[in-house]
Structures are given as C-alpha cells and as structure tokens.
Amino acid sequence: MLQPGKAIKVTIYLSDGATHHGVPIYSSILDFLFYRGVAGATVMKGIAGFGADHHMHSSSLVDISDRLPLKIEFIETREKVDAILGKLEELAGSGLIELQETTVAKPAQISKPKKTVPPAHLKIEGKAQMMRIYLSEEDRWQSKPLYEALVEAMRANDIAGVTVYRGVLGYGAHRRIHKDKPLLSSHHGSVMLSAIDTAEKLQAFLPLVDRMVEEGLVVFSDVDVIKYAYRAVDAEAAAASQQPPAAAGNAQD
C-alpha cells in the first residue's frame, strides 16, 4: 500500500509496434501490473523519438507510423518494485527500464483495500485446495475472454497451475443451456477453470475473482497434493535446484 514518503518511480520505454505473443507489449505489461496490484500505471504515447536502434520514429501524415515511442510509468514502494522487476524486465524485452527515487506527497485514494502479494513459487505438497470457477465462454473482461484474463491473473499471482476445460453441454447462473455445436461457431459453451494451490494463496487471489467475475460459480474443495513436479525453466534455474526432477509431470497447462 502506497504511503506518503519515499517511493520508486518506474519508467519503461518501449516502441508502439513491439508485440509479445501477438499482444502489444504495453498491454501485457499493464495487465501484469494490474494483476500484481500495483497502485496505478499510465501509458503515454510519444510524438517522436528514437531508441537503442537509432531509428527515428515519428508520426506524420504521409506514413502512419505504428512504431511511436511509448512510456509506461508507475510509482510503488521499493519492496513491491523489487518483487516484480524481474518479470518486468522479461516483459519489456529490448525496452529500457528506469528507476527513480521519488517522494509521494499524497497517495491516490482507493475505495477498496488492496490484496497482499503472496510469496512466489511456494512449494505445495500435502493439504491444498482446489478452486473451480464455472463461467460462460462468452463472458468477457476488458475485451478479452474472462477465462483467459483469469488465467493471466493467476499466472501473475504465481498460482501453481490452472487448466481451462470447455464443457460440451451445461448451464449456469443464467439458466440457459449452453450447447457446443462442433460444426458451427462453438463460442457459447460453459467453461470451467480448475486451479490448485494452498488455501492462503487462493484466498488471497479471491478479491480479484470478486472484481472480475460478474456471474458464475466458484467452488472450493480440499485436496491432497501427492506430487508437485515441475520442469526447470532454464539452465540457471536447473543449476539452482540441485536435483531437477527428470520425469516431471506436466502440472501446468
């Protein structure tokens, strides 16, 4: 929670046309900041500029440029910035990230208490909880499918794993039978998200579900996690853990 006093201002410089998995980088960064509960962020579009490649990017009537400079700014506490900086660097790709000491004179007012960020990559074994969320496939959140937004939000909050199932038939809160018609456009189905993690982490994530899900059912049940195996992401991570599990079960989808 941002308090008056010392804080860090983070500025990320990008070019507009840059995409990551087909999504504009600025929008995936903004989503990430939102899901991690950053106090606020602004994306600004430049009129002209140049970056590391020393190509001049400008807008003119002749060429409709889609590579204008972009700037994302947010202000957060030192701890929070440290916690998300690694992932930010990864998301920003070739962009530049600047940190600046700043002083908050007055934090912005918020209407709701913010959630706390759960510790990353908690090892889960033994008692855990399964959270299932039932939705309609048509439900949307900020112009993208709600189930997709929820998966992104869970990833950003280090929920151990989530799988989305599409039902072939079903009905939910709005009492309409959803039927999957394989030959027609089948975007009218019921979907279920199933996530497993510790009760604390799922409970910490719940306020976000509260805000994102307008209509649907969230179901909790107790489970015992027998095995939580994962593949090491890169060589460094493999070296860090002395015995990476060889035959890792694919817990995440």
Add this chain to the structure above:
Amino acid sequence: MKEQFSGRMIRIHFGEDDRWQGKPLHEAILAKCQELGIAEAIVFRGIEGYGSGSRLRRSGHWSFSKDAPIQLSIIDREEQIARLLPFLDAMVEEGLVATSSVEVIRYARAAAKTGEKP
C-alpha cells in the same frame, strides 16, 4: 450479487453412448437438473478413459466411434443434491457417481432471473 454457502458437488462418469429413454443420458440428466433448479451443471467430454467393465472409451474425432468418456459435474446445496440423487439412481445404469463437500461462492447479475444478459 454474491452469496456463499457450503454445498455438495457430484461428478458422474459414464459413456457418451449411454441413453435414457432415447435421449443421450447426459442431456437427460442436465434437463432433470434444470427442472429441479440445480445451480450449476456442466458436461465434459474426455479424450480417453475407461470405466466399469474396463471398456476403453475414446472420443472419435477422426473415426466414427463416438463412445467418449463423459463427466458431468453438478453443484448445489446439500438439500438440492438430495432431491436429485433418486433420479440419478434410476437413470444411471452403468457408471460412477462421486460426491464431495465443497465451499461455494455464487456470483449473479441483478437481472439474471429473467435469463437476459445485458
């Protein structure tokens, strides 16, 4: 609108070819759930599986064999599920019914009663 309660979840496993009075069994059960006003029911089709009798079921995406494994999940309060169970006893001839107790949060839009979506 948000309500929270303790409930029960049933999962029923059977094959896609199973029928009840000429209709696919999963459609028949779903219709019964809707008639009883059960909160949530959803049918999943598995890719591969086996059940009673150890007969392998496989969904035929490329062939004509279609006896895919079906899983039906039903969630509601205990008393609602209790009303449904006698019907399941009669309808499911071959299959597996598993139940577990769950904590439920239900979100509904204010205008959800009419079935209209804004």
